[in-house]
Amino acid sequence: MIPLPLARIAEITSGALSGMADPRAVVRGPxxxxxxxxxxxxxxxxxxxARVDGHxxxxxxxxxxxxxxxxxxxxxxxxxIVPDTAAALAELAAAQVRTLSNVTVIGVTxxxxxxxxxxxLARLTARIGATxxxxxxxxxxxxxxxxxxxxDLDTRFMVLELAARNIGHIKELTRIAPPQIGVVLNVGTAHxxxxxxxxxxxxxxxxLVESLPRSGVAVLNADDPLVRGMATxxxxxxxxxxxxxxxxxRAEGVVVDxxxxxxxxxxxxxxxxxxSLQLYGEHAVENALAAAAAGYELGLPVATIAEELSxxxxxxxxxxxxxxxxxxxxxxxxxxxxxxxxxxAAFSAFEVLGRGRRRFAVIAALRELGEEGPALxxxxxxxxxxxxxxxxxxxxxxxxxxxxxxxxxAQASAAQPPAGWxxxxxxxxxxxxxxxxxxxxxxAYGQPGQGQPGHGQPGYGQPTRIVHVPDAEAAAxxxxxxxxxxxxxLIKGPRAMGLERTAELVLGGxxx
Ligand SMILES: Nc1ncnc2c1ncn2[C@@H]1O[C@H](COP(=O)(O)OP(=O)(O)OP(=O)(O)O)[C@@H](O)[C@H]1O
Ligand SMILES: [Mg+2]
Numbered sequence: 001m002i003p004l005p006l007a008r009i010a011e012i013t014s015g016a017l018s019g020m021a022d023p024r025a026v027v028r029g030p031x032x033x034x035x036x037x038x039x040x041x042x043x044x045x046x047x048x049x050a051r052v053d054g055h056x057x058x059x060x061x062x063x064x065x066x067x068x069x070x071x072x073x074x075x076x077x078x079x080x081i082v083p084d085t086a087a088a089l090a091e092l093a094a095a096q097v098r099t100l101s102n103v104t105v106i107g108v109t110x111x112x113x114x115x116x117x118x119x120x121l122a123r124l125t126a127r128i129g130a131t132x133x134x135x136x137x138x139x140x141x142x143x144x145x146x147x148x149x150x151x152d153l154d155t156r157f158m159v160l161e162l163a164a165r166n167i168g169h170i171k172e173l174t175r176i177a178p179p180q181i182g183v184v185l186n187v188g189t190a191h192x193x194x195x196x197x198x199x200x201x202x203x204x205x206x207x208l209v210e211s212l213p214r215s216g217v218a219v220l221n222a223d224d225p226l227v228r229g230m231a232t233x234x235x236x237x238x239x240x241x242x243x244x245x246x247x248x249x250r251a252e253g254v255v256v257d258x259x260x261x262x263x264x265x266x267x268x269x270x271x272x273x274x275x276s277l278q279l280y281g282e283h284a285v286e287n288a289l290a291a292a293a294a295g296y297e298l299g300l301p302v303a304t305i306a307e308e309l310s311x312x313x314x315x316x317x318x319x320x321x322x323x324x325x326x327x328x329x330x331x332x333x334x335x336x337x338x339x340x341x342x343x344x345a346a347f348s349a350f351e352v353l354g355r356g357r358r359r360f361a362v363i364a365a366l367r368e369l370g371e372e373g374p375a376l377x378x379x380x381x382x383x384x385x386x387x388x389x390x391x392x393x394x395x396x397x398x399x400x401x402x403x404x405x406x407x408x409x410a411q412a413s414a415a416q417p418p419a420g421w422x423x424x425x426x427x428x429x430x431x432x433x434x435x436x437x438x439x440x441x442x443x444a445y446g447q448p449g450q451g452q453p454g455h456g457q458p459g460y461g462q463p464t465r466i467v468h469v470p471d472a473e474a475a476a477x478x479x480x481x482x483x484x485x486x487x488x489x490l491i492k493g494p495r496a497m498g499l500e501r502t503a504e505l506v507l508g509g510x511x512x
Pocket of ligand 1: 114319320345
């Protein structure tokens with residue numbers, strides 16, 4: 001951050017200095033909300049959360065080197081006292097951005113792919129100048145200002161991820177750091193419950209382009225009708241990216257390799273270049289195009305854009321992280337979060353990646369979908385049950401619609417061996433049929449590898465074996481009983497299920 005004396009911080013936040021605070025003491029950053037992250041020169045912002053109250057850590061923060069605490073009540077430490085510390089943090093961030101006249105702010109929003117796109121775009125802007133981008137998914141009312149406050153006089157770009165939890169949220173984030181370029185990826189079904197419909201989600205996401213100045217650029221996905229429609233909601237110049245001819249930045253001749261990685265020709269108004277992504281899943285093409293379009297607007301040569309996109313590997317964890325276990329089991333860890341769209345994307349990527357092998361998946365019921373939750377979860381179940389998996393583990397609560405959908409689809413389409421498939425132990429497909437439907441009186445939670453007719457390993461020629469387990473650990477135990485060398489497993493669920501733990505256990509454990 002740009003150093004500020006406490007007197008100035010009090011002025012910006014309309015706060016009062018406590019008796020112990022020296023108005024001339026200078027905060028040099030970082031500004032933090034976690035007392036463990038305090039460094040000498042820090043400002044510690046005390047946030048009262050549901051479980052932990054930051055004010056209890058005020059003295060600890062000062063001992064660790066913080067210059068002062070931004071607090072909502074008197075604490076045993078030098079402090080700037082304000083009515084609302086989160087609001088004061090936002091004001092502090094907004095004031096810093098106003099003094100950073102050399103910085104170009106780029107905002108990225110959408111239902112799926114914000115973090116992935118932000119990571120790609122930050123690679124591109126770093127080719128031009130010093131770039132600040134949030135770590136992981138720091139995209140809310142706290143993460144956003146904390147990220148902004150990391151900028152200093154050397155910073156040239158801020159690539160920010162803007163999440164809409166409701167109408168007005170993005171507007172507020174753009175007030176803190178007004179973007180010059182606004183990228184909108186897609187309007188999907190994430191947080192449908194909060195919004196009550198896709199149009200409302202589009203309304204919320206469109207606040208990004210509404211905030212852009214006349215001199216700015218709106219970068220819109222031409223392939224998503226609700227995003228394309230946002231062109232009328234901005235004063236800024238509009239540029240489209242997509243697969244179709246109408247997009248000025250587009251991907252032509254998309255080919256997906258056997259591992260699910262896409263290659264294509266990146267076409268722009270001033271030339272084309274070949275891109276070969278190392279990111280998994282065809283949906284990465286959309287994100288790459290969005291980043292390319294913003295990079296192009298910043299004046300980067302097409303060749304440079306293509307080079308950076310082709311070198312990119314996942315920067316933020318648990319998003320299509322593909323790991324080979326020593327025994328040849330491929331683990332696809334996409335456990336960071338899930339919504340109906342990203343589930344579809346993950347399953348289609350996994351189908352390519354796991355072609356010709358026994359495939360397994362661990363999923364969990366999606367949340368925050370409101371009234372449509374049960375229907376969308378049944379649809380998820382049908383997707384998973386009809387995906388030709390050898391085995392499906394559904395973890396956690398509210399799994400009934402998922403299980404019902406999965407059983408229905410699995411019955412309808414018994415897993416077929418792909419052409420040329422050979423069982424790892426040479427067993428012919430079509431081994432004794434397994435009936436995935438739990439019988440009456442069978443426990444909802446299966447013991448690993450137990451309670452199933454025949455105790456046989458699931459495999460091709462049988463309907464998908466489906467079990468319900470209580471949590472991430474139990475899912476890993478179930479997989480341990482199933483997995484054999486050469487298998488592939490997809491792990492994907494909503495954030496709250498913590499299925500990255502399943503992946504961790506599966507990667508740490510030896511195959512039985
Ligand atoms: N363009 C896309 N379309 C569909 N799914 C995508 C797309 N990009 C990424 N995904 C998938 O969506 C999930 C989340 O990706 P990412 O973290 O990039 O999105 P996000 O918008 O930042 O999510 P969040 O709102 O949780 O921060 C991952 O499982 C990823 O594989
Ligand atoms: Mg994110």
